[in-house]
Amino acid sequence: MDTLPSLTRDLVAIPSHDAEAAAGEHITAWLRDHTDARVTRDDHGNVIARKGEGEESLALVGHHDVVPPDGSQLDADGEYVVEERDGRLYGRGTADMKGCVAAAMLAFRDADPAGELVFASFVGEEQGGVGCQAAIEDGFAPEYAVVGEGSTGYSAPGTTDVAVAHKGRRGSTLIAEGAAAHASEPGAGANAIYRATDAVDVVRELDFPETTVLGHELSGSVAVTEIDGGSAWNVIPERCEVTVDERTVPDERAPLDRAEAIDGVSWRVDQDLPPMACGDADFADAVLDAATAAQDSTPEQVVKPHATDAGWLAQAGTDCVVVGAAEPGEAHTADESVSLAVLERCREVYEGVAEAWPSR
Incomplete structure (x- = not known):
């Protein structure tokens, strides 16, 4: 046996x-x-x-x-x-x-x-x-x-x-889009990295989700873990992506959609493990x-x-x-x-x- x-x-x-x-x-x-x-x-x-x-x-x-x-x-x-x-x-x-x-x-x-x-x-x-x-x-x-x-x-x-x-774990991406231009004339474009960093500031100000389960406190978290943008040292970037790792708790989610209030920024959920x-x-x-x-x-x-x-x-x-x-x-x-x-x-x-x- x-x-x-x-x-x-x-x-x-x-x-x-x-x-x-x-x-x-x-x-x-x-x-x-x-x-x-x-x-x-x-x-x-x-x-x-x-x-x-x-x-x-x-x-x-x-x-x-x-x-x-x-x-x-x-x-x-x-x-x-x-x-x-x-x-x-x-x-x-x-x-x-x-x-x-x-x-x-x-x-x-x-x-x-x-x-x-x-x-x-x-x-x-x-x-x-x-x-x-x-x-x-x-x-x-x-x-x-x-x-x-x-x-x-x-x-x-x-x-x-x-x-x-x-x-749980919700992984998502903030996508900042702008307009490319020569770096010598930054005003001619719209800097996607600047828009992305504005969105990061929104994330930094979010409260972590919290709840109580059978008398036990459970606290989540939200953190920016990756940023990717730009194509060359002399080009105003037209796109920048920011990865956000969120540890979720039952019935609570961080309001990451607030970042979409930044001009040119959208939010995409890539994974949501409950x-x-x-x-x-x-x-x-x-x-x-x-x-x-x-x-x-x-x-x-x-x-x-x-x-x-x-x-x-x-x-x-x-x-x-x-x-x-x-x-x-x-x-x-x-x-x-x-x-x-x-x-x-x-x-x-x-x-x-x-x-x-x-x-x-």
């Missing part, structure tokens, strides 16, 4: 940064071999399994795509390197988030659920959640979800907390109870700075929390790793929640 370390190793060893099919096929085959669940792999590559019955459903949610590996994470044949050292598993995808996909698979297999229990592993999370969005469009709509992204180390080192909210806020305090408390029972330290309900697929689910009406083994700074690094003991803790949390919620 597969152990959590062995199942995690198997998943991490399957390359899934360019194509996710092999990882999805492995998860699908494992679920069919080890459970009596109704297992599907949809046209997008998402793997979804269901067991148990009830008016309300709880989903254990992850994703099996990863970001491209660092060269040190590949062997001479270009295969993923997976190593175990000092109680940790090293390799691309260990922390983000095949370790918790494996933990959710085992919890799904072993749990005697209180209602309908759903396992879902999506594709394309690292591309903005395209797999999750596609599943939602196809009707994926659990009432509750535990998303296995990282929540360890927020309240205290090594403690696996319960994130009841996270920020934030997440759990709206059911009883569910959040039930997950916290399961997290408390699974560890000696005292976990807390926290807020998370990074967008996840929980944002898309929450936007569609699912009450979500985030519970996972990854600690801040572990994902997407050349030395990415995950604690095997914390993975086992997460498996216990997932199984405990599945057997307690929805409450009987």
